[in-house]
Amino acid sequence: MKKEKEHFFDKPGNFKKFLGGFFISLVLLITIDFFIHKHPYFAWDGYPSFYAAFGFVACVGLVLGAKYILRIIVKRKEDYYD
Amino acid sequence: MINAIPPAIIFILGAFLIPLFRGKLRSAYLLILPVIAFLNILNMHEGVYWTVRFLDYTIIFGKVDKLSLAFGYIFIIVAFIANLYALRVKDPGQHMSACIYAGSALGITFAGDLLTLFIFWEFMAVSAAYLIWAGKTKDSHAAGFRYLLVHLFGGLCLLIGAVIHVHETGSIEFGYLGLNGLASYFIFIGFGINAAFPVLHAWLPDAYPESTFSGTVFLSAYTTKSAVYVLARAFPGTEILIWIGAAMTAFPIFYAVIENNLRRVLSYSLINQVGFMVTGIGIGTALSLNGTVAHAFSHILYKALLFMSMGAVLHQTGKINATDLGGLYKTMPLTTIFCIVGAASISGFPLTSGFVSKSMIVSASGYGGMYIIWFLLIFASAGVFHHSGIKIPFFAFFSHDSGIRTKEPPLNMLLAMGIAAFLCIFIGVFPGPLYSILPYPVDYVPYTAAHVMEMLQLLFFSALAFTLLMLAGIYPAEIRAVNLDADWFYRKFGRAFLWFCNVPLTGFRLAVQNFSSGAIKSLVKFSSDPLLIPEIIIRYTLLNFYQILSAISPSQHLKEKRAALEFKASRLQKITESGRVYGADMPRRPIGLGVLLSFIFIFIYALIYLLFVK
Numbered sequence: 141m142k143k144e145k146e147h148f149f150d151k152p153g154n155f156k157k158f159l160g161g162f163f164i165s166l167v168l169l170i171t172i173d174f175f176i177h178k179h180p181y182f183a184w185d186g187y188p189s190f191y192a193a194f195g196f197v198a199c200v201g202l203v204l205g206a207k208y209i210l211r212i213i214v215k216r217k218e219d220y221y222d
Numbered sequence: 223m224i225n226a227i228p229p230a231i232i233f234i235l236g237a238f239l240i241p242l243f244r245g246k247l248r249s250a251y252l253l254i255l256p257v258i259a260f261l262n263i264l265n266m267h268e269g270v271y272w273t274v275r276f277l278d279y280t281i282i283f284g285k286v287d288k289l290s291l292a293f294g295y296i297f298i299i300v301a302f303i304a305n306l307y308a309l310r311v312k313d314p315g316q317h318m319s320a321c322i323y324a325g326s327a328l329g330i331t332f333a334g335d336l337l338t339l340f341i342f343w344e345f346m347a348v349s350a351a352y353l354i355w356a357g358k359t360k361d362s363h364a365a366g367f368r369y370l371l372v373h374l375f376g377g378l379c380l381l382i383g384a385v386i387h388v389h390e391t392g393s394i395e396f397g398y399l400g401l402n403g404l405a406s407y408f409i410f411i412g413f414g415i416n417a418a419f420p421v422l423h424a425w426l427p428d429a430y431p432e433s434t435f436s437g438t439v440f441l442s443a444y445t446t447k448s449a450v451y452v453l454a455r456a457f458p459g460t461e462i463l464i465w466i467g468a469a470m471t472a473f474p475i476f477y478a479v480i481e482n483n484l485r486r487v488l489s490y491s492l493i494n495q496v497g498f499m500v501t502g503i504g505i506g507t508a509l510s511l512n513g514t515v516a517h518a519f520s521h522i523l524y525k526a527l528l529f530m531s532m533g534a535v536l537h538q539t540g541k542i543n544a545t546d547l548g549g550l551y552k553t554m555p556l557t558t559i560f561c562i563v564g565a566a567s568i569s570g571f572p573l574t575s576g577f578v579s580k581s582m583i584v585s586a587s588g589y590g591g592m593y594i595i596w597f598l599l600i601f602a603s604a605g606v607f608h609h610s611g612i613k614i615p616f617f618a619f620f621s622h623d624s625g626i627r628t629k630e631p632p633l634n635m636l637l638a639m640g641i642a643a644f645l646c647i648f649i650g651v652f653p654g655p656l657y658s659i660l661p662y663p664v665d666y667v668p669y670t671a672a673h674v675m676e677m678l679q680l681l682f683f684s685a686l687a688f689t690l691l692m693l694a695g696i697y698p699a700e701i702r703a704v705n706l707d708a709d710w711f712y713r714k715f716g717r718a719f720l721w722f723c724n725v726p727l728t729g730f731r732l733a734v735q736n737f738s739s740g741a742i743k744s745l746v747k748f749s750s751d752p753l754l755i756p757e758i759i760i761r762y763t764l765l766n767f768y769q770i771l772s773a774i775s776p777s778q779h780l781k782e783k784r785a786a787l788e789f790k791a792s793r794l795q796k797i798t799e800s801g802r803v804y805g806a807d808m809p810r811r812p813i814g815l816g817v818l819l820s821f822i823f824i825f826i827y828a829l830i831y832l833l834f835v836k
Binding site for chain 2: 145147148149159162165166169170172173176177178179181182185189191192193194195196198199200202203204205206207210211213214215216217218219220221
């Protein structure tokens, strides 16, 4: 049997490298943020890394809300309407 | 007059020629049709054209201004892309209904009066339903019917509103209406159903995922965006739209997180994106309305691109549920890249079309000081990245390896995706051309250092949330399931209604029928021999009387009388069973008796009439 070509994420090292790059970019984003002049609409959105914190909290809230509240209420068997 | 014809005509009449062509000729024709329409629209200048007198009213097929032109351009561009994508579809009916569908959306876009608007509105509903039925599964059949019923209801609301409006104002012109009075409420609901307002939205995630791999690409472009257009035309600055839009951006993302069918995930995110546009219409400033049009333009492209990439997955593997997919990047690298471009655009990454259009609406809410709305929109921006930006490409192309080994879709599909992906990036890098076709002069700079940084932070830290939740195993596992939505009400109600018709209502009908036919039967019997009943009553009363008497006194005379009566009673018994035979078992009654009876009845009737009625 022909051996399948090895793909990018098949090598365990590549996935780690990808994650590493991702985390470094996060740190960079936070660092550069301090040197950027902002034009906030309100007071709070001018704080350093406001968007980073909001994005993270919002998404965790989104997933937990969807998983532990919405899914409990609306999930039915696949043949529910049949 | 201008040297152009209504673009709707090109598509709708052009659609009927499609079955005449076969093979390569048909492919060429399908591609040339939008090109002709595009050259045609380039010849259209602002003004009012193609007016027809109808009864006392003026029908306007061409109300051309910057708002309608912008929607006209993108509707034609996406028709070209989607036709290219669907070239290999054999069924001419699908091509025809797709072209009629695109044509009706263009008809709505340039309609200058309510009658034209309504007619194209209904055309659109029917042709879209055909595209859903083209899925040719049991589910698509049922979903298509539900789609049609919901949209016919919406069309009816529009018609009622239009009729009241015409009656009140005497004009059928379609322009700014504003939310004031009964007519506008009906029209607003009619538009709202097509725009997928919350609670009125369930038709969308119900029907779109059931269409064919290419049908959904058309569907994703026209119905909701033509509704956005008419809302922008008739209800700009209507405050309630801000809240409706914000709700639309927020609630579908929760559904999208737990949904398994990836095209249904995209359907929910479609509502979320239309929510941004609706909010922009509600805010009603030049910036927000520009943002709405720009976002509709770029949204149509990246949504079509995302649906095309998922269509390609469905076309190549026959599967669309996240539970069945994964690891496809190995065999479909180009599709993966196109999907990621679409995902980046819908998330509003810098250098993509979503960034330059969505930020106008978010900024407009910020400048307006609407902090709750602004928060919701930012939340929705993070959320849409979460489910459309990451979930779609991740579960289809990466995630666990599903073991599926397939190949890239045919060249025409790759080309269609490639063009859409190119436009997404082109608009993101050079927003100038898009900004130049917007309804108001644009004084907006999307690429400031602060803005780019804010968006990147928002998106990257949303991605961090996804990564950490995934690694920690908290991210909800994909489950094969049905998630209840607002369509529960009419799907379950529909069933309850059918049961109500079948069981209690039919039972009642049978009872009424039996009772009335029984009553008629006895009336017939009674009128055939009206004297029988009084006779029975008299004879039996007498018989009972003599029975009692003979029991008290043992007289021979009474016994004889009783025996004679018993004999007569037994004869009566026989008569009631088999009917009277005149002459044989009883003497003929004189006519006079009948006349007497009639007189008695007439007398009673006259008495009642005189005493009680008069």
